[in-house]
Structure formats: structure tokens, C-alpha cells
């Protein structure tokens with residue numbers, strides 16, 4: 231790839247393909263695969279990722295909100311799109327754009343039925359989310375009776391799938407809890423099938439679920455972070471390739487004398503002669519304040535340069551005293567050869583957060599070899 235001339239997020243679509251094939255290799259060939267592309271495909275580019283995934287034969291997409299699904303439809307994505315957390319105010323638009331809602335409570339089901347009826351729908355595909363222990367969104371285990379009663383004699387909607395979500399799929403010390411969630415989900419599904427008289431397909435596993443509980447793959451799995459190259463596990467990270475690599479350049483180099491300070495609130499105070507480099511990337515690009523004051527580092531010519539002082543809105547300063555570098559040189563923030571997971575860990579957070587934080591003003595480039 232060409233040298234960057236500004237802060238750039240390089241998106242490697244061949245890495246995406248590698249990750250997809252790797253995750254698929256953990257599953258039975260007939261198991262459907264849903265690609266989670268919410269939050270701009272974990273901070274990368276939702277449309278570019280979805281287009282590539284369609285060429286790879288993915289079965290489904292998921293987004294969090296209706297607005298995200300609309301962006302995909304506007305870009306010509308034709309595959310089914312599950313909206314994980316639609317708001318009733320957007321149900322009309324959801325139907326207009328052929329998006330498929332997750333319905334997660336009796337109240338939401340009732341509201342969706344009302345909109346589907348007004349819009350004269352028949353067998354509109356919906357997905358029911360059941361809570362089996364995460365206690366975030368979902369029908370209760372005991373709701374099957376009520377759901378079938380509410381649907382009796384109506385044909386506006388058709389339950390295409392039912393699903394649940396593991397609370398701690400990446401944490402093997404919680405194995406017993408995860409197994410309990412899986413058992414509960416199986417019980418719910420058996421009861422619901424019996425009451426409905428048909429069998430919606432089932433899905434429960436996210437990326438770490440695919441890795442740790444492949445027996446619970448049911449008819450589909452839902453992967454996000456794994457597709458983007460991270461497996462919530464140092465060993466799995468070896469098998470995956472980061473899709474997003476964040477780079478920037480050195481704008482200016484300063485000589486800092488003993489007793490001088492760098493940045494807002496004079497947060498870095500120098501005791502000796504140091505050299506700092508100012509980079510055109512700050513908290514408005516996604517590098518939160520928690521990365522400053524020496525916590526995290528970037529990489530310049532293969533060497534670590536700690537972020538010194540406070541992160542500014544549009545800039546950070548890094549210590550390059552021991553690095554032979556010049557204004558205009560390339561800087562690696564994270565990605566290939568400097569994992570986002572490791573970068574995030576330096577500031578006590580996780581890959582999901584740093585990836586989704588990269589803001590829309592950062593330029594995107596693409597490679598697909």
C-alpha cells in the first residue's frame with residue numbers, strides 16, 4: 231500500500247476473507263453465517279465490508295438500528311438484514327426497506343404487529359430474541375405461551391428465527407453459565423416450536439461462542455469481532471488477521487528542554503532533553519483521553535513512541551527521543567503488526583471499543599489482494 235499522507239484507516243478486504251474462511255472452518259458446512267456489521271462494521275466501513283461479504287456468500291447481515299440497515303439498502307445490499315435493536319418509531323421505515331426486526335418483548339411484538347397490520351403485511355419475517363441470562367434484551371423463558379396466543383389467528387408476521395446471546399462466551403471460567411444458557415435456549419425453542427406448529431431457525435453464538443461452544447451453532451451463527459480480526463483470546467488472534475490498520479504521519483518535531491512541558495495542562499513535564507513528534511490524530515478521531523499520559527504508544531520505524539501529555543481533539547504528541555525519524559514519516563497506531571487489542575489493553579479497554587471509536591473523518595482506503 232502507498233505511504234499515507236494523512237491519518238488513514240486501511241481496510242484489508244483479503245484479511246476479512248481470511249477471517250470469514252477461518253470462522254467457517256469451525257462450523258458445519260450447512261450452518262448459516264450472519265455477519266454483524268453494526269457501528270460502521272466495527273468502525274471500518276459498513277458498505278465496503280457488506281459488499282465483500284456478499285461476494286463471499288454470507289447468508290445474513292445484522293445491524294443495531296434501522297438507520298444502519300437503510301444505509302446498506304441504499305448501497306444496494308440485497309441480503310436479509312436483521313436489525314438487533316429497532317425502535318418502534320422506525321418500524322414503518324423498517325418494513326419499507328425490507329429490514330427484519332428483532333422483537334424482544336410483548337410490548338414490542340404488539341407494536342410491531344400494529345405497524346405490520348397498518349401496512350397490510352402478510353408473513354413479514356421477524357426474529358424473536360430470548361433472554362437466557364445476559365439480562366439485556368429479550369423475552370422471558372416463560373413468554374412462549376403468550377407469544378403463540380398473541381399470534382393465534384393472525385398472519386401479518388412470520389417468525390423466521392429465534393435467538394439468544396451468551397453473556398460470557400469468551401470467559402471459560404463461566405463455562406457452566408454458558409452451558410446453562412444453551413440448555414435454556416434449547417428448552418425455549420422446543421416449547422415454542424410445539425406451540426407455533428413450525429420451527430423457526432435458531433442462533434446463539436457470537437465470535438467467541440463459535441470458538442468455544444461450536445456444538446451450539448444451531449442453524450446459524452453471528453460473528454462480528456472475529457471477522458474484523460480479533461478473537462478475544464491471544465491464541466485465536468494468531469489465527470485471524472486485523473482488517474483495519476490505523477496510520478498517521480508526523481506533522482512536526484520539537485526539541486523539549488529540561489523543565490519544559492508538552493501539551494494542555496502541561497501534563498508532560500520533561501526532566502531532560504527530549505524530542506517530541508506531533509501527530510494529526512486526536513480524541514475526535516477516536517483516540518480517547520485514556521490513551522494519553524504515557525499509557526499507550528504508537529509505532530514509528532518499528533519502535534515504540536509513547537503518547538505523552540494529554541490527548542488533544544485533533545492531535546497527540548509522542549516521545550521520539552530514541553527514534554530516528556522526520557516530519558512526514560509514517561506512524562502506525564494499530565492494526566497489522568500492532569494489534570488493536572494490545573493497544574486497547576494499554577488503556578484498560580477492549581478491541582471493540584477502540585475499533586468502533588475511529589470516527590468518520592478519518593480517511594478510509596481499501597486493499598483486496
Ligand SMILES: *Cc1c(COP(=O)(O)O)cnc(C)c1O
Pocket residue numbers: 266314395435436437438452453454455456
Ligand atoms: C454485536 C453482537 C454480536 C457480535 O458479537 P461479536 O463478539 O462481535 O462476534 C452478536 N450478537 C449480538 C446480539 C450482538 O449484539
